[in-house]
Amino acid sequence: MxxxxxxxxxxxxxxxxxxxxxxxxxxxxxxxxxxxxxxxxxxxxxxxxxxxxxxxxxxxxxxxxxxxxxxxxxxxxxxxxxxxxxxxxxxxxGSGKRENVEKHTCDMDVLTAIKTRRSIRIFKSEEIEKSKIQTILEAGFCAPTAKNKRPWYFIVTRNKDFLTNLIKVDAGQSNYLPLACADCCIIVCGDKSIQGVTEFLLEDCSAAAQNMLLAAHGLGLGATWCSLPRASKRNKYACEFYNLSDKVIPLAIIALGYPAEEKEFAPRYDETKVHWEIGEEYPAE
Ligand SMILES: Cc1cc2nc3c(=O)[nH]c(=O)nc-3n(C[C@H](O)[C@H](O)[C@H](O)COP(=O)(O)O)c2cc1C
CATH class of the missing domain: 2.40.30.100 (AF2212/PG0164-like)
Structure with missing residues (x-):
């Protein structure tokens, strides 16, 4: 030094x-x-x-x-x-340190993936292949970040003790059902020493989380983004359990598994929430 x-x-x-x-x-x-x-x-x-x-x-x-x-x-x-x-x-x-990830692809086009992704909260007991988890992580790593800082860590866990206790802490505060039957979970953490602006840290990690939800969906898996509010007991528990430094904050936990429920496509486009100011009228298509 x-x-x-x-x-x-x-x-x-x-x-x-x-x-x-x-x-x-x-x-x-x-x-x-x-x-x-x-x-x-x-x-x-x-x-x-x-x-x-x-x-x-x-x-x-x-x-x-x-x-x-x-x-x-x-x-x-x-x-x-x-x-x-x-x-x-x-x-x-950088990337030179990465393990060689077996690349998975999917046939679903990106717009269909975005439109048909839903939170899946009930999973089969089938184990997800490691290469698929890595493909999901890779999608997270590909998210845009402010100043390209990539200020994240991802904890992939199947630790039942941890997940059972996490559900018990603050019980009733939030729907942690997905964590109870997930095959594995990814805790998305942000590193304040890499991204000092809190808004950017949250935005960067949220972009990664959304990419991972979409990747999981594309691979035929189910996923739900579960909250880990900053001041909550469960956030504190996650920090203690994984011995995180005070610069590293867990921001979300994503439950993953093979889906045991199906959800219908629900149209969500809402013209009343859009303000058009483009200065011209489009002719009908
Ligand atoms: C920041 C955030 C926190 C969430 N926390 C939870 C949660 O703790 N438990 C849960 O079951 N779903 C949680 N969700 C999922 C939302 O409930 C879900 O996205 C919303 O109901 C819309 O449904 P959809 O994902 O199927 O489109 C969370 C989503 C976000 C973005």
Missing amino acids: QTFSSILKKPDTKGGLTFIELPFNPAKVFNVSKGTIKVYGTINGVEYRNKLISRGNGLYIMTVDKALQKRIVFTGEDLKIEVTMNLDESAMQ
């Missing part, structure tokens, strides 16, 4: 970058011969994850975006900072 002190300054020009100049060459120190250098560490004790920008001749900077500025309480006045920095090897290995 590298540590250094610096002074964070307001940019010279309006709209300019707020950044930290590194007092060492990270390519040499971290032994990185090519590609983007990704790092994590702390600034005045506040955790960050970021990538470095080369300015040539071994000089590198790290930008400090608005969210991080807020977290380290940088108001624009010169701020003395103590920085720790490590190479973020897992982020740099």
Whole structure:
């Protein structure tokens, strides 16, 4: 781990970058011969994850975006900072670290999948193949995220003790029926140290959750998005059971299984909820 002190300054020009100049060459120190250098560490004790920008001749900077500025309480006045920095090897290995996923495809077109997906809450006892779970996870990993931060972790669990207790905690607060008979569940967690803006964290993870519901449906599986409200006992229980750091928050739990119920397609297009302002009349099609 590298540590250094610096002074964070307001940019010279309006709209300019707020950044930290590194007092060492990270390519040499971290032994990185090519590609983007990704790092994590702390600034005045506040955790960050970021990538470095080369300015040539071994000089590198790290930008400090608005969210991080807020977290380290940088108001624009010169701020003395103590920085720790490590190479973020897992982020740099990226997809290279992934297991080879047996690719499943489906014949359903994307619009049909979106329109016919329904929450399935009753499942058969049949086990879902690991490759199908991986295909569902891959759909989650493909979701769009603010600034492409991909701030998620997915916990795939068949742990009956965990699921039984999760249903009991806060019993009656929500419909956890799907968790009771699911073959397995995916807990979608967001990492605040990767995505510091809470709205983005929720949106990123929700996009991943929706992708996974659609992928499950496309594979002929059933799924239900179950809530894990932030301040609830069950959220706390999930954090404790999986020993999550206080930066990692479980946001949803998706119950998965082979469906034991069928649901009709229910049309939902509602013209009264749409405001058209496109400045022209379309001729009838
Ligand atoms: C944020 C969120 C939380 C939800 N929580 C639960 C839940 O705890 N239990 C449950 O059975 N369904 C839950 N659902 C599923 C909704 O009840 C379901 O999507 C809604 O009734 C519409 O039905 P459909 O999914 O079949 O279209 C949740 C959905 C969302 C998006």
